Amino acid sequence: MQRLLKQGKLAFGCLDTWLIYKLSGGVVCISEPSNASSTGLFDPYTVHFFYSFYKLSTCLYDMKYLPGMMEWGYGLLQFFSFPTSVLPRLSFSAGVTLAVTDKKLFGAPIIVAAAAGDQQSALFACGCWIENNIVVSLGTGSFVDVNTGASPHCSLKGIEGLYPLVGWKFPNSLKFVAEGCSQDTAIILRWAESIGLFEDITVTSRMAQSCSISGLYFIPAFFGIQTPLNDDTACCGFLGIRPDTTKEQMVRAMLESIAFRICQIWKTVNDEIDTCSTEFVRCCGGVSMNDFICQTISTLIKLPLQRIASPSFASACGVAMMAGITCGLWKKDDLDDLIDIEKTFVPDFSVRKKLLHDFKKWEAAMQRCLHFYDT
Incomplete structure (x- = not known):
């Protein structure tokens, strides 16, 4: 891996990164925040700060100018000497075209219009779009997901509390989720x-x-x-x-x-x-x-x-x-x-x-x- 890193041939991402990379014929290497926020490499508090800052800035009316790489937890990653060069660019969950498929795959190019994490997508499907809307998801595991609005949740219980995730990110809209889970269902x-x-x-x-x-x-x-x-x-x-x-x-x-x-x-x-x-x-x-x-x-x-x-x-x-x-x-x-x-x-x-x-x-x-x- 060190050799591949030095050669610039090493990349890290989520499942959506690999799927979009393959669908686009190796052209697009991205992830989006709801998936990235589950990796442990993402800092929801930093992105919340930058999002709030840019919303106040009149010269940056919408979030398309917000640098995606600001959302990775660079401070912590640098502390652990994690090679940030391998990280994919972070895009939106939806609201813009994420990628276009290689026309060789389906006979014609098809746009990739959205990507989202499993539980966050379920929360969206249940119509829980505003703060304090809650979904109980019972599938492979059991999850309780709370829409916390524009602010990431911060538990005072440490690892025994709820953990913060990004719900979804659209242009001009960013939602966070607090989640607790049980893997045995x-x-x-x-x-x-x-x-x-x-x-x-x-x-x-x-x-x-x-x-x-x-x-x-x-x-x-x-x-x-x-x-x-x-x-x-x-x-x-x-x-x-x-x-x-x-x-x-x-x-x-x-x-x-x-x-x-x-x-x-x-x-x-x-x-x-x-x-x-x-x-x-x-x-x-x-x-x-x-x-x-x-x-x-x-x-x-x-x-x-x-x-x-x-x-x-x-x-x-x-x-x-x-x-x-x-x-x-x-x-x-x-x-x-x-x-x-x-x-x-x-x-x-x-x-x-x-x-x-x-x-x-x-x-x-x-x-x-x-x-x-x-x-």
């Missing part, structure tokens, strides 16, 4: 299916609703526990198994664990961000098709949970909506008409006290699984 359902707890994932909600609460708890930690504990040495575990424990009770415990992890992250959100003005939360992702999980989350967080239509495709829809703005198919003000709420779950206060009791018992059970693989 779809994987625990695939594992449960593989060991024969059910044959079809669509029946899991009915299975959970069909059985009584049994005092059985599942800790979802195949990849450790992320927000707010950040323990990568934690282990998975069923706690409270008895001779009469049924498959239905095991499935219920697993589905509850997904909702309980969201509740843990939600507590962190409430600790760090004023959500008093939040009237609802939206949800997306393939696992959000499970009504039992969505109802449990709504009851725990005490807010209506609105599931968008076609939730499995939220990330693809979000970036497509951005591309439509670039191509002039619609304006930002027209996007409300594109948001379709498929179902709304409202808190069930008749069971909330018992559910919160179970959540506390589940948190106590989790303590047994933390630091399990410590060396």
Whole structure:
């Protein structure tokens, strides 16, 4: 790598960098802030400063003059002797043409009109465009994303708090996101299916609703526990198994664990961000098709949970909506008409006290699984 660096043949980027580079026939090497902000090489506080400064400058009316390279964390990168020459130029997420594909690929050149990170695109698809709009995304992992408007979030909890990301960047518009996550969501359902707890994932909600609460708890930690504990040495575990424990009770415990992890992250959100003005939360992702999980989350967080239509495709829809703005198919003000709420779950206060009791018992059970693989 050192040899390639000296020869000027070494480059670093995100997945969007590689895709756009290949699509453009090696002509365009860029990234955009929502992807770049997940690398650890990006300084959201510096870009916020420069964005605010340039907005006040009358000679620079729009952000097209804002040097993209200012957004990489140059101070920290230089401290660690990171070769900044390998970094791609940062572009917008949408609003301008990012690249044009090599006409050899598709028979004619096609413009690349938008690029965005997975969760940020889902946030956009859910219509959460203003400050304090919140999305719960349930897919490969579970994510709680809060639109923090024009300012990056700064957690006082360090690695145990929410982390700041760029939501999207358009000309004259820059949005930030605060995020907390759990990596174990779809994987625990695939594992449960593989060991024969059910044959079809669509029946899991009915299975959970069909059985009584049994005092059985599942800790979802195949990849450790992320927000707010950040323990990568934690282990998975069923706690409270008895001779009469049924498959239905095991499935219920697993589905509850997904909702309980969201509740843990939600507590962190409430600790760090004023959500008093939040009237609802939206949800997306393939696992959000499970009504039992969505109802449990709504009851725990005490807010209506609105599931968008076609939730499995939220990330693809979000970036497509951005591309439509670039191509002039619609304006930002027209996007409300594109948001379709498929179902709304409202808190069930008749069971909330018992559910919160179970959540506390589940948190106590989790303590047994933390630091399990410590060396």
